[in-house]
Amino acid sequence: MVEFLQLTLSGIVFGLVYAAIALSLVLIWRGTRLLNFAQGGMAMFTTYVAIEVIYRTHSYWVGFAVALAAGLVLGAACELTVVRPTLNKPPLNSVIVTIGLLTVLEGLAGILYGGQYRSFPTAFSITGLRVGGTALGVSRSDVFVAAAVLVATLVLAVTFRYTSAGLRMRAAAFNATIARLSGIRVARVLTVGWALAGLLGALAGVLVTPSTFLYPNSMDIIFIYGFTAAVLGGLDSAVGAVVGGLVLGVALSYAGGYVGGSVGADLTSLVALGILVTVLMIRPDGLFAGSRMRRV
Amino acid sequence: MTMRTLPRRLGLAVIVAAIVAVLSIKLNAFRDYQIAEIAMYVTAVAGLSVLTGLSGQISLGHGGFMAVGAYTTALLLLHLNWPFYAALLVAAAVTAAAGAVVGVAAARLRGPYLAGATLLFGVAITAVAVAFPGTFGGDQGLNVVFTTPSFVGANFPLTRWQAWVSALVALVVLVLLANLHYSRIGRNWRAVRDDDVAAALDGINVAAARIRAFVVSATCAGIAGALLAIVTGLVAPGAFTITLSIALLTAAVIGGLGTLPGALWGSLLIVLLPVYITDIATSHGLSSTVGANIPIVAYGVVLILVMLVFPQGIQGALRWVINAFFGTEQKSRTWRAAPATHVTPSADETPASQHEKEGTS
């Protein structure tokens, strides 16, 4: 029973990190109808920026803030330079372009920072928390991770729902033509969307890297799971992204914990595949796909 | 010059085989190894190019199919001592079956959902190899011993033999793919790619066509995996990462999606470019880490530039040049370089493309 609690809680924490990546993918998908394969790479890069700042300033929070700002800038920059020209072309082109972007970012990180594994600090203690006598399996740091993602999600949701800027983004995502005819500068909206996605990715990066260590490919598997979570929930649904992330995080935690030994740990990707295939066979557009099924 | 008839295709294959044979004799052992590598990639990339370019289905997990073929070959060679050609056929069959399974699961999936599922497939397959180290050798993998047969004589270099075998296998696969391309099966694929609703209304079994495409392309990857086993001598999970799957797709796209010559151009690029650039980098005194990463950056930049400037890839560019010089109005209706899609509302000048389909009024 205790093990169940521990696995569930740690599954939720990781699940929220996947949810953050999933959310950033959904944000970009809804705005530009393309899948940003470079999302993990962008998060990795901003985490490198963060660690350099932390070394120089000896302050975690300054590094944290700079990472988020770098995420905004990097997201906008990528959209403006590399993605914008591909928007009129077949979707496969933008997929390849983002893969190219990923490759460039990973190579650059290798050149600028070297390939060795680096450790990344946490803001809070990583000792397991206890309630009464039982170990919860999560630490203060983990609670911070969960809280940070939840707060970010909430802020985004509120922004989208209740502000003019959010309305502009939604209108542009639902029907770019009507939006433009009403005077919305859709191009600008797209850039903002990418900037926000970059911010979310950067957040996920600094939150998860203490566990994965920092190296040019450190965000690859996180991206894959985030991607899986987004696809599970249906790429059009922000709620789906969060639910997908939680479901995946918890399921993988159980798989790793209960199936015992190294077999379990290695088979998490197989479990993820199993979940994904099962869900997609029943609902090919994801769990939360609306009746408006867009064929890509 | 069109490859519409079988005699023409065979003729071209023979010419290429002769060229490869001559090259491998003239060049050194390392070049022989590269020829074998290129042949291996061509086999896998051609299959993937057919899947994505002709039938419109994207796969980011073809590295996984290569792993299936490679491990099957390695196990047969190691434990049962089978000759290579027999192991090759079995590896092809096993991978075909895997392709059928994936194809069935993927038949209803589109675009990003398909990309996600195949990506995860590629990762999961190698995880299986690691999870059962008793059978699959774990992280260390399986060693494969491949020797020259007695009839070539004692002085025949192993690398040259590897190059010849790989090139032969690759050419056979290419000829078979070309046959498929011009057959009714190929036409059905293109119909399904362009508009699956219309194809279904035409009586084409869309799901069957898509699964068939997966089986064919997986088999090609499996054969390439078998080649990998005998060329590199080692079958380990580290050889089948996401990077490989991505490299296959990008080679297919840069070379020219849906075209067989494109598979060759793309494979040449991914084998030769990194080595070339690393050589330049280290000769300029850059550290080995930097030297190893520069080709990666260069590769990404090339990808981006090709997509932005010439999405039809190298083969498309070549055809354009040929047309410009010889004024031939070659309609590439059979070799479509990029799958037709539903264009989305864009951020700049022409958002009305969806309305174009409804016609003017």
Next chain:
Amino acid sequence: MSNEALADPGPAAAGDGAVSLAIEGLVAGYGEVVALDGVSVTAGAGAITAVLGANGAGKTTLLRAVSGMIKPRRGRVLLGGTDVAGRSPEQVVRAGIAHVPEGQGVIPELTVEENLRIGMMSWRARKAERAAALEEAYGRFPPLAVRRRKLASTLSGGERQMLVIARALLARPKVLLLDEPSLGLAPRVMAQVMDLVVRLSREHGLTIVLVEQNARSALSIADHGVVLNLGRVVVSADAAALAADVALRHHYLGF
């Protein structure tokens, strides 16, 4: 839509500040297809100009080329003297031309109020001004006020058309381009929409370009009529005269 007449549209501004739209020699198309082959149309200030013709004649393309949805290859679009040809849709609506496209003009995933707010996004204005404009729109279109928090997907065909026109009006345009506003509507609802169009022109001095399949009803409210055929203007005349010319009607307009 309710049976009662639409509420009083507000204080009259007949003719004041009305602006004409002069389209000169417009050439536009899609890829290799030339849909407009040198079209010149003048929509008089504060008047209703009907653009008619068979399917494929170029009517919708004309509106799209004016509003910036497609880029014209040649020609000018003069809004009271300033050439706006080739500008992007965002710029054109800021210049004062609002386009209500045919078919899906409403964003069904947003509420009625959100759809209306979108109409004001070409402004630079303070919150109070926007709130006032919104209330004015609700006053003009009571059925929308009732459903302001409901999703636009729950509206009937006629109500959607009202919403779309209300949104376009919120942009405070000088020129309104209407593409088949009565499409798919029941005859009684169609009549109410046409009624509304007339009021907008007479009482607010809006210059209106009306593209309609239903030539008969369009000519009944229009001041001027233009007939397009295969991308060219074949007739440009007073609406009443056009309606009276039986031979012309039969040949180009089908009645």
